[in-house]
Amino acid sequence: MRRKQLWIVIAALILLNCLTLIFFLAKVKEISGTAISEEVVASVGKSEITRQQWLNELEVRYGKDVLKDMIDQRVIKEMAAKYNIKVSEKDVEREYRILQTTYSSPGENKKTTEKKWKEHIRNSLLQEEILTRDVKVSEKEMKEYFEENKALFTIPDAYHVSHIIVKSSDEAEKAIKELEQGSSFSALAMERSIEEFSANEGGDIGYLMEGEERFPSEYLQAVKKLKEGAWSDPIQVEQGFAIVKLEGKIKGKKYAYEDVKQQIRREIALEQMKNSTSATTFWEEAKVEWFYGKTSAN
Incomplete structure (x- = not known):
């Protein structure tokens, strides 16, 4: 279940990035001195929709979510550096392989580069590592989880x-x-x-x-x-x-316990946690201030 949630979050992040790109590229053009704000992007009969009207609507509908996502990604990197937390390339590669074969749609494969997918996967895994860094999980618990869920670690x-x-x-x-x-x-x-x-x-x-x-x-x-x-x-x-x-x-692959041990630790630790499991948990520690209010993600 956690894996599926991870993939859905990654897809949502990529969508937000696309909206961010549209919004900020246009803003850069506007600042550069071009009369971009008055450019007509659509017309209906005699009425017109300008680029500025379109951008304003994008900001109203998606601006807060896009900005929050950008802050979250920055917070994750700050906290990972502070606590010296890293994720292995093997973990990223495994998640990418699963994502490729079981979640991503053809259209997304064409529009989103492998580098971008892996960047979002790495950030999501870093977030999980940061959130669970103090949670203790025994070797016995992890091995039992692996034996009971071997199918989850086999890719056909x-x-x-x-x-x-x-x-x-x-x-x-x-x-x-x-x-x-x-x-x-x-x-x-x-x-x-x-x-x-x-x-x-x-x-x-x-x-x-x-x-x-x-x-x-x-x-x-x-x-x-x-x-x-x-x-x-x-x-x-x-x-x-x-x-x-x-x-x-x-080509399919069957992962051994040692290959997925850290993933299992995160899975069990996240299930044990009762508090928030999002990057906003660290906003205050990271001293976040934003357009919608100081250290508030609501």
């Missing part, structure tokens, strides 16, 4: 897949001929696929693993036999006929 093979769905076998065969002649799979998906959501992403449907229920089991059976970059013969599905392409593969 994951296949990055794209697909094209058309209504008839004739259309599917025609699409395959075009692919063989050098047509782009993603371009064909955008143009021909009747599955609108993935078509907008060039056919990208993210990662598939054993037990996947979002897509037909035939997808996984097909991609297991493919080389990276190759596509399948037509597969009959409920909507018509599908062609699947293997974009890439992440």
Whole structure:
């Protein structure tokens, strides 16, 4: 449960960063002397919406949350330095692998760099380490947790897949001929696929693993036999006929107790804690003052 919460928090942080980028880039342009505030970003009939009106609305709706996130990230770094707390690259890599295969959507994979994902993961793990630094957890408790939750520390093979769905076998065969002649799979998906959501992403449907229920089991059976970059013969599905392409593969891994010992310690410690488990716990210690009030995150 804690892992799932971590991934949701990371996704939210990335969204906030995107809003921050939009807001502050525009502000920089405004300060530089360009008449950016009067630039029209949309029009409805005879009425117009200026960039400044848009920015003001962004600040009203998201400004407090974005600023709080920025403060939290700075506080985490300050406290980590103060208490000499670090997280290992192995921990970051493990969380990133899990995040890649079980949470991130195709669109997020394209828009968010690996470096940015790992930065948010590292900050989240640092926060957990800081919050639990004084909590004692016995070796016995950690080993028992590991034995009872081994499935949590096993990542199965994951296949990055794209697909094209058309209504008839004739259309599917025609699409395959075009692919063989050098047509782009993603371009064909955008143009021909009747599955609108993935078509907008060039056919990208993210990662598939054993037990996947979002897509037909035939997808996984097909991609297991493919080389990276190759596509399948037509597969009959409920909507018509599908062609699947293997974009890439992440090999599964089973982690040993020593690999995940520190993660388990944090998990147990966080469950034991009754007080706040957010970075705002340290705002007063970090002497935070902000636009919405001194050392207050409410």
